[in-house]
Structure formats: C-alpha cells, structure tokens
Amino acid sequence: MPANWDIFCTVVDNYGDIGVTWRLARQLVAEHGLTVRLWVDDLRSFERLCPELAIDCTQQVQQGVEVRHWSGDWQPVDAADVVIAAFACQLPAPYLEAMAERERVPLWLNLDYLSAEDWIVGCHRLPSLKYKQVQKFFFFPGFVPGTGGLLREAGLLEQRRAFQADRLARRDFLRGLGVEPTDGERLISLFAYENPAVAGWLDALAADTRPTRLLVPEGRVLADVRDWLGVAALEVGDSQVRGALAVQVLPFVPQQDYDRLLWSCDFNAIRGEDSFIRAQWAGRPLLWHIYRQEEDVHLDKLEAFLVLYTRGLSAPAREAFNGWWRAWNTAGDMGQAWSALLRHESELNEHAERWCRELGSQVDLSTALVQFQQSSI
Incomplete structure (x- = not known):
C-alpha cells in the first residue's frame, strides 16, 4: 500500500x-x-x-x-x-x-x-x-x-514554453487580469517586501526610452509604489502613468495564475522562497528580494546563489547582474544598476532559459x- x-x-x-x-x-x-x-x-x-x-x-x-x-x-x-x-x-x-x-x-x-x-x-x-x-x-x-x-510539477517546463510561444494565450491571460500591453512595451512583475530601493528603480523606468508596464500584485511593496507615485491610495485595478512607466495593480491570484503571470513578463521581481523558485521556472531574468535576517546573514545566502546562477555569464554581464541584485537588497543605486543590466539583456535572457533547463534536468x-x-x- x-x-x-x-x-x-x-x-x-x-x-x-x-x-x-x-x-x-x-x-x-x-x-x-x-x-x-x-x-x-x-x-x-x-x-x-x-x-x-x-x-x-x-x-x-x-x-x-x-x-x-x-x-x-x-x-x-x-x-x-x-x-x-x-x-x-x-x-x-x-x-x-x-x-x-x-x-x-x-x-x-x-x-x-x-x-x-x-x-x-x-x-x-x-x-x-x-x-x-x-x-x-x-x-x-x-x-x-x-x-x-x-518543487517542479511534471510537464511544467513544457507547459511554460508552449504558453510563451502562443501569443494569443498570453494575450488572453493578461486580458483576464485587465492588462493590455502596447506594442514594444516591456512587462515587469513586482512582488517584494517593503524596499527603499523601489523609488530609484521606478525613476529609471520612468525615464527610460522604452515604455514599461509594471504589474504589481497586491502586497507589501505596494506602499512604496504608492509613495513614489505620490497618490493617496493604490488599490487593485488602479493604473498610473509616469513618463515611460505605467504602473498597474493586480489582485493576489492563485498559484497557477501567478505562474502564468511570471511566464508573461520580460523581467520578474520576486520575494521569499515559493515565488523565487517559480520565477526560475519562467525562464526569464529575475530579481530576488531575499527575506532580511539579523546581522545581514541573508546576504551570505544571496551571494551563494549568485555564485551558482551567474556561472556561464560573461564577466561584464555577471558584474551587471550581481550589481542589480546587490543594489536591490542593500538600498543601492537601482538607476545605475538597471542601466548597466540592460546592456546585457539578450545574454541574460538566454542564460535564464539555460539555467532553467539545467535545474529541470x-x-x-x-x-x-x-x-x-x-x-x-
């Protein structure tokens, strides 16, 4: 039995x-x-x-x-x-x-x-x-x-690749969340703890030459986004535009839908453990907000993962990726870090898929x- x-x-x-x-x-x-x-x-x-x-x-x-x-x-x-x-x-x-x-x-x-x-x-x-x-x-x-x-369900990576290859499936899923991206618009999901580095990143996205739509599921980081926007309230369904950046608040969704949200985006900012793993299965560049611990021992864990994840990247791409993560987790200069990262976007996209295949084996x-x-x- x-x-x-x-x-x-x-x-x-x-x-x-x-x-x-x-x-x-x-x-x-x-x-x-x-x-x-x-x-x-x-x-x-x-x-x-x-x-x-x-x-x-x-x-x-x-x-x-x-x-x-x-x-x-x-x-x-x-x-x-x-x-x-x-x-x-x-x-x-x-x-x-x-x-x-x-x-x-x-x-x-x-x-x-x-x-x-x-x-x-x-x-x-x-x-x-x-x-x-x-x-x-x-x-x-x-x-x-x-x-x-x-944790990886049987057939998960095949389902993800099929979804990402199907533009209509992606469009219909996003429409179900009230999201209608424009042509050429970068899609980023943001799920994080409270973080003083948020403002610097949003400044950079707003000033960018390429438009970005930031999808923020309701959660703890929403207060930082609201403060940056300078609005009294920010709730599910709300949308705000500042420069090249459109911010849209999404509801907290079941796990299967959150997976598809990650699959739909070009970059995923995530937190904790469960969403951290799911973002890796998405095959997209990710930004991890690690849970803060006393005496900054969480930073040792962050560095240990970076050593593993960035193997195979060119030295400039590795430096840019590490700088992006460190700035996010230590209240560093996210504007400079984001600018450096975008110079290696193509390599980082390929690397994220390669890393996913390696873990999936x-x-x-x-x-x-x-x-x-x-x-x-």
Whole structure:
C-alpha cells in the first residue's frame, strides 16, 4: 500500500511556507498517488492561495489533499507513515506521542529552507533530533545534485514554453487580469517586501526610452509604489502613468495564475522562497528580494546563489547582474544598476532559459522525498 503522509505548516505573513507545502501536497497526490493530510494553522491566509477553501471548516478535501485546521484544540489522530515538519515547525505534543506509539516508526522529516550555500549538501538527509525512538532527518531543497531539488510539477517546463510561444494565450491571460500591453512595451512583475530601493528603480523606468508596464500584485511593496507615485491610495485595478512607466495593480491570484503571470513578463521581481523558485521556472531574468535576517546573514545566502546562477555569464554581464541584485537588497543605486543590466539583456535572457533547463534536468523535490521514503523502508 502507498504510504500516507502528514505535512505540517505554520503560516507566517509572507505566504512562502504555505505556498511551498500546498504545492508539495498537491503534487504528492497527483503524481505519486499518495494519501496526504496538510495541517495548516491559518486557513484565512491559505485562502489567498486556494480561494475554494472553506475557512470555517476544520476538515475538507481540496484538489485531492485532505486539509486539516491545526489549532490548540488538538484532537487525537493516528500518525502517518511519513511526517513532514515544514520549515522546522514544532509538531503538537499529542501527535509526537502518536508517532512514538506506532508499531512501525514513521519517517520524520524537517523540510528546511532553500539555500545555495555549500554546507547544504553535507547536511542533507542527516539525522537530527529524536523523540523517544522516532528519528528526525534534515531534508534540504537545493539547486545542485546531492540536495533535495526544487518543487517542479511534471510537464511544467513544457507547459511554460508552449504558453510563451502562443501569443494569443498570453494575450488572453493578461486580458483576464485587465492588462493590455502596447506594442514594444516591456512587462515587469513586482512582488517584494517593503524596499527603499523601489523609488530609484521606478525613476529609471520612468525615464527610460522604452515604455514599461509594471504589474504589481497586491502586497507589501505596494506602499512604496504608492509613495513614489505620490497618490493617496493604490488599490487593485488602479493604473498610473509616469513618463515611460505605467504602473498597474493586480489582485493576489492563485498559484497557477501567478505562474502564468511570471511566464508573461520580460523581467520578474520576486520575494521569499515559493515565488523565487517559480520565477526560475519562467525562464526569464529575475530579481530576488531575499527575506532580511539579523546581522545581514541573508546576504551570505544571496551571494551563494549568485555564485551558482551567474556561472556561464560573461564577466561584464555577471558584474551587471550581481550589481542589480546587490543594489536591490542593500538600498543601492537601482538607476545605475538597471542601466548597466540592460546592456546585457539578450545574454541574460538566454542564460535564464539555460539555467532553467539545467535545474529541470535534476530530480524534483517531491520525487526526491518519495525516493528517500522508499529507501528507508
């Protein structure tokens, strides 16, 4: 019999954790035929990614996944064969006891945060803590062989390439969001945390010789864009034009539509983990706003990824790309960085597709998890 899986997710305010676990749960069901319960502590936030969700229902099935509301009022359940604690979340004490009481000890995994740092390969799949006789293991997603890989649904890259080759499909999708690009207009999506570097980039886009349409899904960066525009409010459906730049606010869309938004744009500015991965599957140049951490340790993670990603670029293109990312994440001069980057736009476009193919040749995260489970039997 196929193993049954429990995935536990504590939602924070940036949607990356629920975004990753929701994609993973769906894929384990759809592609591996597994029985999956997804335990989520905040259904209202989850609803942003899955509008069909009934937020007042503690137990329901969505897209083949059993969704359970995880609250302080914990009701006894049998532990699953495979238990995933996403991003080091703490499991309920009664559930830990249920794990320990099983005749066959479950496989307990800590699905950790994504990183390109060298030490990830050495720590992947190593044993971690124990609860009684139940051993927990580290499981690290990653960009290189020897890690757990990245979330990638079967056929995703073929679907993306077909969509990008179909001008009518792209036009119809954008029209559904109320977006009507003009001929020759550059399309950029902007999904980021609050960032003082926003103003410098928007200044450069407004002064550019080529028109740009900036598509901003509702979120935390919207306040910075509003301040730059000098308007009292900026809401879904609003459009503003400053020089060569048209700014358009989009609704927060389900994951499949967000993928298509990324596929539709020439550049994608993204944040966190889930959208960071999806932007790489889009095969377009991307700008990552990494989540800020104390003592700037996030910048080490940023640099580790840049080392990997920019391999194969010419020295001038690599310098321009690195400068663009560093300016975005350290409140640097985005106007100068953007100008330098555009001199290498063609090379960066080719490189983004090449990088996507390279990542796509590796095992995907869900398959790596299933393989590890099978090897542990």
